[in-house]
Amino acid sequence: MSVDQIPIGKFSFMTRLSRKALRLYDRKGLLVPEIKDSFTGYRYYTVSQIEQGMKIKTFTFLGFSLEEISMLLDAESKEDPEFIETCFRKRLDEVRLKVEQLQKIEGILQGACKHSGKVTEIFKMSVTEPVIKEIPELRVLSKREKGDFVATIGKLIGEICACVSSPENQRNRVKTTGPIMFICHDEEYKETGADIEIALPVSGRVLVEDPKMEIKTLLAMRAVSVVYRGPYPGVELAYNRIFSYTEENNLETILPSRELYFNDPAEVPEEELMTEVQIPIKEKKNSSVV
Structure with a gap:
């Protein structure tokens, strides 16, 4: 055996890569032994492959997948620093x-x-105690459409705010009179095809150019309310708290529910976001056994 022929065990010791990892890298084409004994079938690495093994070990430590490591090694061989920098960033x-x-x-x-x-x-720690509120009717600027849950809410909020802040409406002294809200018309959670309405309480003479946007009045309602503090993906804690409360107090929840957003995720950390969830309620009818 040539001095440059390194068996897998010794190569494993030299690179601190396990035999299992080396066999995987061989199958994936990341680090294929350069020499194969035609008689025994044994495979041997060479000294020049030690550096390649160390690169793979480093990329793995940094959290890159094997597919990404393969692309990084290929980019290095092609002298493509821009691609490598993009991957690192x-x-x-x-x-x-x-x-x-x-x-x-x-x-x-x-x-x-x-x-x-x-x-x-x-x-x-994240949810206040439920309270029952008598919520008065609200004059709002509203737009409703179906779409992907997160994307559509963000899009409609942007359009509503842009309408209020337009030069014409600012000249008309249009003002917001409450937090922007998401009104959910679905009976179940839908990430796509959700029936979403965004509404913003306003005062003044509002000029609306978008045919799908309207000034309307939200009816007064009696609702259970909790305030949730934290990232939006955790707001289900508020719903769970409300549903537990209504079940314990013989109350029935009805649609649509509302989420009121008190601050802007672009201005405060996620853990400081404040969302009030309001779900309309009515007394459950007592059923009698005949």
Whole structure:
């Protein structure tokens, strides 16, 4: 055997890559042994492949997938630094997002530890106690359409706000008189094809050019309300709290529900977002057994 022929065991020791990992990299074409003994079928690595093995190990540590590592190695061989930098920047953004998420989890767990580790306290920290409100009728600027849940809400909010802040409506001294709200007309959660209405309480003479946008009056209602503090994806905590409350108090929930947004995610951290959930209610009819 030539001095340059390195068996898999020794190559594993030299690179600190396990045999299992080396066999996987061989199958994926990332690090294929350069020499194969035609008689024994044994495969051997060479000294020049040690550097390649170390690169793969480093990329793996940085969190790149095998497919991404393959593209990075290919870009390096083609002397394409722009592609490599793009991959690094994308991975950096992913890591920063993960760090933010872990910091939020850390904060929640620290708060939970102060409450003797009780799981129920974790949820109570984010949601206020339910209250029953008599909500008066509201004059609102409204637009309603079906679409992807998150994208459509963001789009409609932008269009409603743009209408109010237009030069014509500012000259007419149009003002907002309450927080912008999402009105849910669906009986179940839908990420796509959701029936979404965005409404903003306003005063003044509003000029509306969009034929799908209108000035309307939301009827007065009696509703159970809770305020949720935290990222929008966790707002279901508020709904769960309301549904538990209505079940305990013999109340029936009816559509549509409302979510009122008190601050802007572009201006405050996610953990400080404030959302009020209002669900209309009525007394359950007592059924009698005949």
